[in-house]
Amino acid sequence: MAAPAPPPSDGIGIANLPNQRHKIVAKRGAHFTVMVVGESGLGKTTLINTLFATELSSAKNYARRHQKQLDKLTEIEIIKAELEEKQFKVKLTVIDTPGFGDYVNNRDSWVPIIDFVDDQHETYMRQEQQPQRTEKSDLRVHACIYFIRPTGHTLKPLDIEVMKRLGTRVNLIPVIAKTDTLTQHDLAVFKQRIREVIRVQGIRIYQPPIDPEDEASAEHARILADAVPFSIIGSTEDVKTPDGRIVKGREYLWGVAEVENENHCDFRKLRSLLIRTHMLDLISTTEELHYENYRQQQMETRKFGEPKVKKLDNPKFKEEEEALRKRFTEQVKSEESRFRQWEQHLIAERDRLNKDLESAHAEIKRLEAELDNLQVGYGRSSTRR
Ligand SMILES: Nc1nc2c(ncn2[C@@H]2O[C@H](COP(=O)(O)OP(=O)(O)OP(=O)(O)O)[C@@H](O)[C@H]2O)c(=O)[nH]1
Ligand SMILES: [Mg+2]
Numbered sequence: 430m431a432a433p434a435p436p437p438s439d440g441i442g443i444a445n446l447p448n449q450r451h452k453i454v455a456k457r458g459a460h461f462t463v464m465v466v467g468e469s470g471l472g473k474t475t476l477i478n479t480l481f482a483t484e485l486s487s488a489k490n491y492a493r494r495h496q497k498q499l500d501k502l503t504e505i506e507i508i509k510a511e512l513e514e515k516q517f518k519v520k521l522t523v524i525d526t527p528g529f530g531d532y533v534n535n536r537d538s539w540v541p542i543i544d545f546v547d548d549q550h551e552t553y554m555r556q557e558q559q560p561q562r563t564e565k566s567d568l569r570v571h572a573c574i575y576f577i578r579p580t581g582h583t584l585k586p587l588d589i590e591v592m593k594r595l596g597t598r599v600n601l602i603p604v605i606a607k608t609d610t611l612t613q614h615d616l617a618v619f620k621q622r623i624r625e626v627i628r629v630q631g632i633r634i635y636q637p638p639i640d641p642e643d644e645a646s647a648e649h650a651r652i653l654a655d656a657v658p659f660s661i662i663g664s665t666e667d668v669k670t671p672d673g674r675i676v677k678g679r680e681y682l683w684g685v686a687e688v689e690n691e692n693h694c695d696f697r698k699l700r701s702l703l704i705r706t707h708m709l710d711l712i713s714t715t716e717e718l719h720y721e722n723y724r725q726q727q728m729e730t731r732k733f734g735e736p737k738v739k740k741l742d743n744p745k746f747k748e749e750e751e752a753l754r755k756r757f758t759e760q761v762k763s764e765e766s767r768f769r770q771w772e773q774h775l776i777a778e779r780d781r782l783n784k785d786l787e788s789a790h791a792e793i794k795r796l797e798a799e800l801d802n803l804q805v806g807y808g809r810s811s812t813r814r
Contacts (some may be wrong), residue, residue, distance in 0.1 A: 461708055462522040462568055466542055466595065467576025468587075469528025471606035475663035476574070477508065477523050479688060480700060482665040483677055505545060507568070512704075519708070522568065530587055539591045546570055546598050550723040569720060571711040572635070572703060573599040576606045577623065577658060581615045584626045596633030599719055600711050602702070603627070603634060603658035608694045609679050609686035616660055623658050635714075637707055646706070653702050659695035662688050 465473040505526050512519040526545075529538040549568045556565045573595055577588060584592075595601050603623065608616060627634060634657065637650040668680045670687070677688040687693050703711070 459519045459708065459712065460522075460567060461519055461572075461704075461712060462524065462570050463572045463574065463703060464524040464526065464546075464570045464599070465574045465576065466526050466539075466591070467528060467606065468530040468578055471528065471576040471578060472661070472663045473528065473574075473576055474525055475665070476576075476604075476661060477525055478665045479663045479677065479696070480523075480703075481510070483689065483696075483700070505542075519704075521704075524568070524570065529591075539587075543591075543594050543598070546573070546595070547723065550598075550720055551727075553720065554724055554727065569715055570599045571708075571715045573601050574699075575601055575603045576661075577603060579605055579607050579611050579616075579619070581611055581619050583619075583622045584630075589626065589630050589632065592627075592632045592634075593630065598723070600635035600714055601633065602699070604695075604699065605658050605660045607662070608660035609662050609681070611660075620658060620660070635711070637702065638710055649706060653698055653707075656695045656698050659699045661696055661699065662686050662694040663696075664688055 465477060467473055505524060508523040508525065510521045510523075512521055524545075526542050529542070549570060553565060553567055553569055575588075575592055575595065577584065592601060592603065605611075605616070605619065605623070611619065626632075637653045639647045639650045639654075641647060662679060664677050664679050664686075666677065666679070667675050668678045668685050669675055670678075670685045676685065676690075678690075679686045688696050691697055
């Protein structure tokens with residue numbers, strides 16, 4: 430296996446920000462929210478725990494806060510932690526969503542996740558409209574990590590559908606889950622294909638900004654951009670490598686897949702982007718781009734103070750509504766023709782039964798007449814006696 434990567438030495442990044450921004454953040458304290466999304470069982474929860482185990486284990490108040498019940502199938506879990514470095518505080522919130530895609534009838538089980546993102550913008554906007562701007566509760570998602578199943582083929586239609594919707598709402602960061610299950614070659618091909626689908630489908634993903642003034646940071650941003658979708662190995666287990674190091678990783682007969690080894694996966698790049706180099710950019714693009722988009726869209730479709738427009742009234746959903754209506758009409762039509770067939774079958778059956786009834790009646794009449802005849806005959810013979 431390749432040589433181990435050096436241990437992380439740089440801090441959480443807030444302390445290294447350029448001076449002005451640095452001061453603003455220092456005064457307010459940063460509030461950073463990350464969300465993980467993707468199909469069931471891809472290692473979302475494990476990645477969160479890996480992040481905490483490799484970097485955030487010293488974090489204060491690492492606590493499971495509460496679960497938000499969205500519907501029967503989807504429960505969103507919110508974890509809060511506080512990071513502190515050289516007097517700079519970061520309030521970190523991680524939103525763990527349950528996987529979608531593994532129930533029989535759940536094509537739309539990801540809808541509550543999209544709604545959750547919108548609802549956070551909505552809640553924030555409502556608070557902004559209040560006359561007293563006290564401390565706002567703010568769960569607007571600054572980074573959304575989207576997990577892709579390591580099939581080695583390409584993105585699934587479900588992924589494309591969900592990623593498209595997320596990309597226009599949040600900073601979307603796609604990752605390939607469980608990279609240790611792919612060979613280096615297959616991973617490279619898979620990455621290339623995913624990048625191609627993202628481009629062709631016009632899926633919006635987060636692009637680390639390239640600062641032409643600062644060659645070092647521009648280079649770093651380019652390296653990060655080239656690595657997307659980040660390949661991920663998640664594990665909180667300490668394992669021993671063949672050369673005797675103890676690392677976070679996954680043990681196999683062939684060796685150890687190391688979380689923090691850059692030759693094995695991009696975990697370090699992702700962590701660096703999130704909590705070192707691009708935390709502030711993720712926060713500001715959320716404010717300036719995604720939240721602003723949401724606000725504008727809502728302003729166009731409703732009056733000040735009016736409650737949130739019902740989905741189907743919103744122009745954004747007109748297309749979906751149209752498709753839904755078409756599907757509904759088709760379903761009704763096919764049901765109707767099925768019903769008509771059934772009705773005709775019933776009529777035929779009724780006619781058949783009526784005929785049976787008629788012949789049964791005729792038979793009864795015939796038998797009654799026969800009985801009468803017999804009785805008449807019996808009467809005659811008894812008077813003869
Ligand atoms: N090989 C491999 N297995 C992993 C990796 N990450 C997680 N797993 C395993 O995959 C299984 C599912 O992991 P979870 O973290 O519970 O997955 P999840 O995405 O949170 O699943 P849901 O909450 O059900 O959506 C567990 O058995 C993990 O140990 C990884 O990087 N590589
Ligand atoms: Mg989970």
